[in-house]
Amino acid sequence: MSTAIDLRGVRFTYRGAARPALDGVDLTVAPGEFVVLVGPSGAGKSTLCYILNGLVPQFLRGRLEGSVTILGEPAAGRKVSALAEKVGLVFQDFESQLFSTNVELEVAFAPENFGVDPAEIRRRVRECLATVGLTGLEHREPATLSGGQKQRLAIASVLSMEPRILVMDEPTTDLDPLGKEAVFAVARRLRERGLTLVIAEHETEEAAAADRVVVLHEGRVVAQGTPREVLTRADWLEELGVQPLGAAQITARLGLPPALTVEEAVEVLREAGYRVDPAALVELRERDRRRAAALGEPVIEVRDLEHRYPNGVAALQGVNLTIRRGEFVALVGQNGSGKTTLVKHLNGLLQPTGGEVRVAGVPTAGQSVLQLGRRVGYVFQNPDHQIFAETVYDEVAFGPRNHGLPEPEVQARVEEALAAVGLTGREEEDPFAMTRGERQRVAVASVLATRPEVIILDEPTTGLDYREQRQMMELVRRLNEQGHTILCVTHTMWVVAEYAHRTVVMRDGRIWMDGPTREVLAREEELTAASLKPPQLVRITGRLGGTLLSLEECLHALRKG
Amino acid sequence: MDVYLYVEGNSPLHRLDPRPKMLLVVGLIFLAVAAEHPLVPGALLGLVLAAAQVAGAWPALRRVRTILLTIGGFSTVAWALLARGTTPLLGPVTVESLLYGLGTGLKLVATIAGSVVFLATTKNEELAAGLIRLGLPYPVAFAFSTALRLVPTFVGTGATIIQAQKSRGLDVESGHLLERMRKHIPLVVPIFAGAIRSANRLAMALESKGFGARPRRTYYLELRMGPGDWAAVAVAALMFLGFLLIRLTGWGEIPGLHR
Numbered sequence A: 001m002s003t004a005i006d007l008r009g010v011r012f013t014y015r016g017a018a019r020p021a022l023d024g025v026d027l028t029v030a031p032g033e034f035v036v037l038v039g040p041s042g043a044g045k046s047t048l049c050y051i052l053n054g055l056v057p058q059f060l061r062g063r064l065e066g067s068v069t070i071l072g073e074p075a076a077g078r079k080v081s082a083l084a085e086k087v088g089l090v091f092q093d094f095e096s097q098l099f100s101t102n103v104e105l106e107v108a109f110a111p112e113n114f115g116v117d118p119a120e121i122r123r124r125v126r127e128c129l130a131t132v133g134l135t136g137l138e139h140r141e142p143a144t145l146s147g148g149q150k151q152r153l154a155i156a157s158v159l160s161m162e163p164r165i166l167v168m169d170e171p172t173t174d175l176d177p178l179g180k181e182a183v184f185a186v187a188r189r190l191r192e193r194g195l196t197l198v199i200a201e202h203e204t205e206e207a208a209a210a211d212r213v214v215v216l217h218e219g220r221v222v223a224q225g226t227p228r229e230v231l232t233r234a235d236w237l238e239e240l241g242v243q244p245l246g247a248a249q250i251t252a253r254l255g256l257p258p259a260l261t262v263e264e265a266v267e268v269l270r271e272a273g274y275r276v277d278p279a280a281l282v283e284l285r286e287r288d289r290r291r292a293a294a295l296g297e298p299v300i301e302v303r304d305l306e307h308r309y310p311n312g313v314a315a316l317q318g319v320n321l322t323i324r325r326g327e328f329v330a331l332v333g334q335n336g337s338g339k340t341t342l343v344k345h346l347n348g349l350l351q352p353t354g355g356e357v358r359v360a361g362v363p364t365a366g367q368s369v370l371q372l373g374r375r376v377g378y379v380f381q382n383p384d385h386q387i388f389a390e391t392v393y394d395e396v397a398f399g400p401r402n403h404g405l406p407e408p409e410v411q412a413r414v415e416e417a418l419a420a421v422g423l424t425g426r427e428e429e430d431p432f433a434m435t436r437g438e439r440q441r442v443a444v445a446s447v448l449a450t451r452p453e454v455i456i457l458d459e460p461t462t463g464l465d466y467r468e469q470r471q472m473m474e475l476v477r478r479l480n481e482q483g484h485t486i487l488c489v490t491h492t493m494w495v496v497a498e499y500a501h502r503t504v505v506m507r508d509g510r511i512w513m514d515g516p517t518r519e520v521l522a523r524e525e526e527l528t529a530a531s532l533k534p535p536q537l538v539r540i541t542g543r544l545g546g547t548l549l550s551l552e553e554c555l556h557a558l559r560k561g
Numbered sequence B: 001m002d003v004y005l006y007v008e009g010n011s012p013l014h015r016l017d018p019r020p021k022m023l024l025v026v027g028l029i030f031l032a033v034a035a036e037h038p039l040v041p042g043a044l045l046g047l048v049l050a051a052a053q054v055a056g057a058w059p060a061l062r063r064v065r066t067i068l069l070t071i072g073g074f075s076t077v078a079w080a081l082l083a084r085g086t087t088p089l090l091g092p093v094t095v096e097s098l099l100y101g102l103g104t105g106l107k108l109v110a111t112i113a114g115s116v117v118f119l120a121t122t123k124n125e126e127l128a129a130g131l132i133r134l135g136l137p138y139p140v141a142f143a144f145s146t147a148l149r150l151v152p153t154f155v156g157t158g159a160t161i162i163q164a165q166k167s168r169g170l171d172v173e174s175g176h177l178l179e180r181m182r183k184h185i186p187l188v189v190p191i192f193a194g195a196i197r198s199a200n201r202l203a204m205a206l207e208s209k210g211f212g213a214r215p216r217r218t219y220y221l222e223l224r225m226g227p228g229d230w231a232a233v234a235v236a237a238l239m240f241l242g243f244l245l246i247r248l249t250g251w252g253e254i255p256g257l258h259r
Helices: A045-052 A080-084 A103-113 A118-131 A147-159 A177-192 A227-231 A234-240 A246-253 A262-271 A278-293 A339-344 A392-402 A407-421 A436-448 A466-481 A493-499 A517-522 A524-529 A536-542 A551-557 B018-034 B039-055 B058-063 B065-082 B095-121 B124-133 B138-167 B177-183 B185-208 B227-249
Strands: A005-014 A022-029 A034-038 A062-070 A087-090 A165-169 A196-201 A212-217 A220-225 A274-276 A298-308 A314-324 A328-332 A354-359 A376-379 A454-458 A485-489 A502-507 A510-516 A558-560 B088-090
Touching: A005 A045, A022 A045, A022 A220, A034 A045, A034 A177, A045 A062, A045 A087, A045 A165, A045 A196, A080 A087, A080 B185, A087 A147, A103 A118, A103 A147, A118 A147, A118 A177, A147 A165, A147 A177, A165 A177, A177 A196, A212 A227, A212 A234, A220 A227, A227 A234, A234 A246, A246 A262, A246 A536, A246 A551, A262 A274, A262 A536, A274 A278, A278 A517, A278 A551, A298 A339, A298 A485, A314 A339, A314 A485, A314 A510, A328 A339, A328 A466, A328 A493, A339 A454, A339 A485, A376 A436, A376 B138, A392 A407, A392 A436, A407 A436, A407 A466, A436 A454, A436 A466, A454 A466, A466 A485, A466 A493, A493 A517, A493 A536, A502 A517, A502 A524, A510 A517, A510 A524, A517 A524, A517 A536, A536 A551, A551 A558, B018 B039, B018 B095, B018 B124, B018 B227, B039 B058, B039 B095, B058 B065, B058 B095, B065 B095, B124 B138, B138 B185, B177 B185
Parallel strands: A034 A196, A034 A212, A087 A165, A165 A196, A328 A485, A328 A502, A376 A454, A454 A485
Antiparallel strands: A005 A022, A005 A062, A212 A220, A274 A558, A298 A314, A298 A354, A502 A510
């Protein structure tokens, strides 16, 4: 047996779908190889992962053509449970793949199903927990772990079957930057032990550690090669809808030898004589300052805010924050640092247990969510937690109708909101049938329709691919330019760098850093302490004399001499 | 949000095999309801509270204390007023009816508190493993324990959905009944749509972990009956015996009581 995975002419069409999800894929993976699959939403990454352990076509039905060979044996006609022992599969959503009430039982579950002897299971539990760095947490309830720990537990719970191949479908989508790194650290450790690894990802920085990167687009393999061969084609990847690496982007645009990592890019740029032009930097800082000076009066004032949950746990302590009219603020921090708890105080979903929150000068205490909702709109993270109507029109009209507006006014508001999110003309469509990116925009429109001054967005880019993330953030930027005050909770750091004027970092229920984005992102060590990592371009330019936030800024301010 | 009653610990009650522990709870329920007189359920409640002390199960009991006090208090008062006796005490309340009310209230409180202490000291999986060893088929036991496991997830998602719709101005508290029911549609639709989606993902994850791969699966939690466990079986057996004795001899009836 010379190949771990061998796909020949694989084409798969989900039952009831018009187009094939995979359309003639040829892919061979050698034993021990580490392959990263990249591509935009709908490229077929998940389908490809599911084919490898038989979920497609055994569980998710449809028409499969071509040949699938796993570890030298044809997969056709084999049950998922027969393939699963050889091909472990980790899903994106860690909540729905953990079923036990404590960590060690979670890891024991799969080998129990395969009838492994209890003494052997005990050994595997110990070993797998050590591999993913969760030793000592055996008796914890999975629900009490952090996002990154949950995903590492999900990996351990699959490793305990001792599969020869491990497949992960976007395992880091919901994780903060250090959580992502920890998952990839586990992947590298497994690869050293000779496990074959296939990881689907839409963020590319971690893919640089792979042996091979495979680019999928519309169900086909459109490029493959070493990370260096593939990821250095930054502009081409961006056009496909895959996030390019900052290091590759800047070196390509300046016509320099390609770089993949921060260190490489710094070296290449230095050698070519580039540095951040001090005059240009002064100019950029001056622009930041003028923008800050032009802001209006405070619209949100948080004073000594404390929030204790009924079980006594203090989620927020001594939080002070003033947001001015027209500001664009990013609120970042590790999962569980208190970001969401803080913003839920701003529209009255939570009331302070100490201190005070004022919106437009009036304390929120005693005001209902309905009253506050006229000024403060809140877009929840997952659009599926709010979409209920049969048409886009009714979904967007929900807010204005709740506020008691007359129907002609409601209609005008819906039209305006749909125009703002680029969904004009789709009023009669069923929101449930739209893509995730479109549903997210429907959710934003449904909040815009009540014309709030302040818009809170909780992780507006989660679950979207690079192109959709850009579209969403361009929309948010336009809203800000039209005068809306924006508060965006996120852990997507390039979004912070490119869009937010001011960045507030939370850690353990307190405000850890607060300042202009350029200044906050320059303080790498403090960010690391809050489990955050600035994007590549920011780190590269920070080593070349000044912090630049976007490719445009780099092209403007990086000069020879 | 935490809806589990389990309290992590390593007390003798935690270590007790789930099978005799289940028997103890069943024995407790039988014995508690055997007599009319409050003495027996009162003594059993004392035992349950002592067990809660040993197991450190107070956090679980504290969470149900409102329910316990309401149910206990309500039955005591209701039966004290409704039942008839021969020795007047105050208005319609007689000594007999008060005793009977106390007995009924204590029966309910002792059995509920006993079950709560059981859940506070028994993990989901132990409960499932115990049921399997007592003859329940594995898929049934798994469905049972997974349903328990999913409750917090659904409660959490439900809470988020309510907050999301409230943020868009939904106000389910005002309006007359029909209107209020109509207002729940924006909550019910996403909850059900979400439940279907997560059930599907759960099924995929189960398949991928080899659920049902072999006709015989093994169990990581090995249940072995030690001397303490057999002692618990004996105690449970004594409780049944007590129940039979009380029922056969008619002991513990309150003379002069008419329900």
